[in-house]
Amino acid sequence: MTSLRSPQPLPDERHPCDHAADGAALDAALTLCRREGVALTPSRRRILELLAQGRRPLGAYELIDKVAAATGKRPAPISIYRALDFLLENGLIHRLASRNAYLACGHGHARETPIVFLICESCGEVAEADSSALRASIAALASEAHFAPRTQVMEVAGVCRACAANS
Numbered sequence: 001m002t003s004l005r006s007p008q009p010l011p012d013e014r015h016p017c018d019h020a021a022d023g024a025a026l027d028a029a030l031t032l033c034r035r036e037g038v039a040l041t042p043s044r045r046r047i048l049e050l051l052a053q054g055r056r057p058l059g060a061y062e063l064i065d066k067v068a069a070a071t072g073k074r075p076a077p078i079s080i081y082r083a084l085d086f087l088l089e090n091g092l093i094h095r096l097a098s099r100n101a102y103l104a105c106g107h108g109h110a111r112e113t114p115i116v117f118l119i120c121e122s123c124g125e126v127a128e129a130d131s132s133a134l135r136a137s138i139a140a141l142a143s144e145a146h147f148a149p150r151t152q153v154m155e156v157a158g159v160c161r162a163c164a165a166n167s
Ligand SMILES: [Zn+2]
Pocket: 094, 105, 106, 107, 108, 109, 115, 128
């Protein structure tokens, strides 16, 4: 992935941390690990690196292929899933339910922070955005329902700016 496009913010607010350049998500994630004292084993770090390389989310089997290509050894799926669970638990990656795929997050936001994924169905690029207006309405909605939200993830499928311009 050589794309250096900026994520598309929701109209009312940009994401505080704009990981436009490849590698920025990894740098931010590694800084976060150091700050939180999270120990990354080489295999966990490799998964994080692979996910941070592009703006397209990767599925577990794509990760297995990439690890095999990089190391010459095919990892067992369970070891990949363990690494993914660890990275998810530590807020270093996100899972896109609609794609069953994962992507790196270097934003260091709280796990409960509502986030919106803008998923381009044409190029597969995913931008992570958040919005204070959205945050407030979800909080109001949950409190009216006496509901305690754990994760708040919205997945919006469509066409990104670059693909719209090319069509
Ligand atoms: Zn995130």
